[in-house]
Amino acid sequence: MSGHHSTAGMDPNHIGHAGGSGPPSHAARAAGSKRVIAGYGFWIFLLSDIIMFAAFFASYAVLTDATAKGPSGRDLFDLHGVAWETACLLLSSFTSGIATIGVWARRKSWFYGGMAVTFVLGATFLGLELREFTSLVARDAGPSRSAFLSAFFTLVGCHGLHVTAGLLWLLTMMAQVWAKGFRPDILRRVLCFSLFWHALDIVWVALFSVVYLMGAGR
Secondary structure, three states: OHHHHHHHHHOOOOOOOOOOOOOOOHHHHHHHHHHHHHHHHHHHHHHHHHHHHHHHHHHHHHHOOOOOOOOOHHHHOOHHHHHHHHHHHHHHHHHHHHHHHHHHOOOHHHHHHHHHHHHHHHHHHHHHHHHHHHHHHHOOOOOOOOHHHHHHHHHHHHHHHHHHHHHHHHHHHHHHHHHHOOOHHHHHHHHHHHHHHHHHHHHHHHHHHHHHHHHHHO
16 A cells, blocks of 8 residues: 555656556647647648649749730840859758758757858848849839739749748747757757748749740740
């Protein structure tokens, strides 16, 4: 009896049974269920985002010749500038991977360094894209000029908005690691950010190929 009371006093909630070999507690099951739901929710969000971009790509493909006797992609696109945008975004994917490795290795210098370079490259990409948009508008090739340009600005602009959201998310992750350290929930959020950023790179590769390369060669 005394042994039983001693064990109960040490473990009043009966979390551990027979040296921890018993069933998990309600709190442990709830935490595990929350992780699974969050993981599935993020993948559903990512897939829905890809479906949305697929719809924009389809619209662009249908409207690519609807120039209303105005300029086409061959007249407007500067592949040299777009190549610099592509280089910045692809390199940012590499530095984002370094930041993720730093998280799992608990190396703050790797994490902060990788995230800082990723932010600079992402911001540079956005700056180049904004310069391209302002140049097109100055040449009377804004989104209201033709259905082709409306589809172009919608598709490329939507990707740019996602990059902007990703940069804000990046800053939030840096602040959370600074304030709370490498907690398991923060590690999962950094992993979700990394997947989101890599997905944006994949979308941009498709966008660069379909919109710019094929458009300039038409």
